[in-house]
Amino acid sequence: DGGITQSPKYLFRKEGQNVTLSCEQNLNHDAMYWYRQDPGQGLRLIYYSQIVNDFQKGDIAEGYSVSREKKESFPLTVTSAQKNPTAFYLCASSQTGLSEQYFGPGTRLTVT
């Protein structure tokens, strides 16, 4: 089954803890992205990577970190520095930066 997967679907953490969200794709896509979506809001870009071992900050990178050690994987760490981490996180991938993006099913993170 090809596609892009995220795990877990729901994640609960205590304030002050770092948490890592998984994103894996077997589409052989070069580019990968992380978005944050708050209730009733649009998609805000956190980080993106157009090639292995390289990534760029998006519009709301503060309090987040990423790595791109493998083409198929782009994990996102939500650090304790992120002031309001509770949100729906979507990962996406595309063949290039200027082509259709395929989205994962999302991870809903709740921090209390």
Add this chain to the structure above:
Amino acid sequence: GENVEQHPSTLSVQEGDSAVIKCTYSDSASNYFPWYKQELGKRPQLIIDIRSNVGEKKDQRIAVTLNKTAKHFSLHITETQPEDSAVYFCAASSRNTGKLIFGQGTTLQVKP
């Protein structure tokens, strides 16, 4: 900076009527314009896209028009059905940064 404005933010139509959502973009170098549909709690999925070398594209009840001079593109849904109810996002490619710039989304409600 690069920007995509989407209007309206909410749209309510009667089943069978048409719905139109409009977007304007700021980057004159943009050449790829996808539209995504996101049902409640689900991932965004591509419904139609257009590249800058054409002015219109249709797929059954869905059509997209592009006016490059005005930097404006629109989604048209005809004969709307209750299952069309969702949030719709437009996007424009950024040649400078190699990513998509998303609009804020339109919540479409189709009343039976």
